[in-house]
Amino acid sequence: MAPFGVDLDYVAVAALFCIGLYMLVAKSNLLKKLLGLNVMETSVFAFIVTSGMVEGGDPPLLVAGAQPPFASPIPQAMVLTGIVVVVSVTAVALSLIVQIYAHYGTLEVDELKERP
Amino acid sequence: MKGWALALVVVVAATLAIGVQGLPTHDAPEAPIHDHVGARYVERGVEETGMRNLVGAVLLNYRGFDTMVEVVVIFTALAAVLALPRAGSVADAPEALPVSPVVLFVVRLLAPFIALFAIALLFRGHVSPGGGFQAGALFGALFVALGLVLGRRGAARLVPERARPWLQAAAPLTFAAVAALGWALTGSFLGFPQAPELHAVREAMALALEVAIAVGGGVILGSLFQTMEA
Numbered sequence: 001m002a003p004f005g006v007d008l009d010y011v012a013v014a015a016l017f018c019i020g021l022y023m024l025v026a027k028s029n030l031l032k033k034l035l036g037l038n039v040m041e042t043s044v045f046a047f048i049v050t051s052g053m054v055e056g057g058d059p060p061l062l063v064a065g066a067q068p069p070f071a072s073p074i075p076q077a078m079v080l081t082g083i084v085v086v087v088s089v090t091a092v093a094l095s096l097i098v099q100i101y102a103h104y105g106t107l108e109v110d111e112l113k114e115r116p
Numbered sequence: 117m118k119g120w121a122l123a124l125v126v127v128v129a130a131t132l133a134i135g136v137q138g139l140p141t142h143d144a145p146e147a148p149i150h151d152h153v154g155a156r157y158v159e160r161g162v163e164e165t166g167m168r169n170l171v172g173a174v175l176l177n178y179r180g181f182d183t184m185v186e187v188v189v190i191f192t193a194l195a196a197v198l199a200l201p202r203a204g205s206v207a208d209a210p211e212a213l214p215v216s217p218v219v220l221f222v223v224r225l226l227a228p229f230i231a232l233f234a235i236a237l238l239f240r241g242h243v244s245p246g247g248g249f250q251a252g253a254l255f256g257a258l259f260v261a262l263g264l265v266l267g268r269r270g271a272a273r274l275v276p277e278r279a280r281p282w283l284q285a286a287a288p289l290t291f292a293a294v295a296a297l298g299w300a301l302t303g304s305f306l307g308f309p310q311a312p313e314l315h316a317v318r319e320a321m322a323l324a325l326e327v328a329i330a331v332g333g334g335v336i337l338g339s340l341f342q343t344m345e346a
Contacts, residue, residue: 006133018132054150061243062161073154096200
């Protein structure tokens with residue numbers, strides 16, 4: 001599908017990326033910033049993993065009955081790696097957020113800046 | 117603040133819109149990603165790695181170093197979370213939130229099926245979608261769900277305390293062991309033997325890695341959740 005000469009998938013990915021970026025920059029709540037970061041990362045994964053698709057292709061499982069063309073296995077493996085990294089980043093960030101909330105009682109960046 | 121953020125997003129969106137113009141048509145078979153090394157993996161992956169699931173072949177064999185460091189990354193994340201000082205002591209936190217009997221029943225009903233699905237993903241991963249990471253994610257979800265209904269003490273009993281550090285470090289340790297074995301057999305670190313008489317060894321090495329990733333990943337995800345909950 002290419003209504004304006006651009007694939008709809010790319011439009012969706014770019015939109016998701018921008019939404020995530022806006023959340024990350026504009027929101028003052030740390031939890032919402034982290035959610036924005038996750039939305040951005042999801043858009044990158046969607047971009048990479050869809051890039052390996054091929055029209056009418058089978059998944060890259062060379063079992064009986066599968067026939068070429070096959071989707072490229074490399075983006076899928078790389079995204080799997082990326083997801084693990086995102087899980088790690090999210091876990092550390094969340095646990096820092098829990099600490100910040102326990103110490104200061106707020107997650108708003110504006111209020112946190114005024115604390116000693 | 118909001119205005120600047122909006123301006124930044126507009127600039128980034130414009131940049132992306134220009135960049136997207138130069139990308140290959142989506143789903144096109146002639147896209148560059150299907151040439152070069154990707155084509156070779158599809159063509160010779162089964163012969164070279166012995167795995168029919170090429171995603172698994174790329175993960176464990178062609179890009180094995182990547183995966184090895186990746187399991188170290190998630191292990192390091194757990195270490196970092198555990199190293200942070202705890203906000204409140206475990207003793208004064210409530211033992212468990214009151215659980216509705218419906219939730220309790222549904223989790224108890226579903227738990228064996230989730231476990232079965234995870235095991236199927238793990239051991240059928242070489243011929244169907246699945247593999248160590250997918251099974252690990254499901255095991256992690258299972259630990260989280262059981263932790264919610266069983267409370268902290270019940271969840272802690274799921275993984276024996278003495279075995280817990282070893283299970284959390286299972287994936288990096290197994291990678292080190294398999295890499296050393298590969299070194300001894302082939303002369304290259306994390307090498308998989310190609311000789312036909314060593315095919316059983318090659319499959320055993322891949323299976324050991326998958327199992328370690330699933331168990332280690334699941335335990336780490338569960339531990340992350342329980343640490344943060346405390």
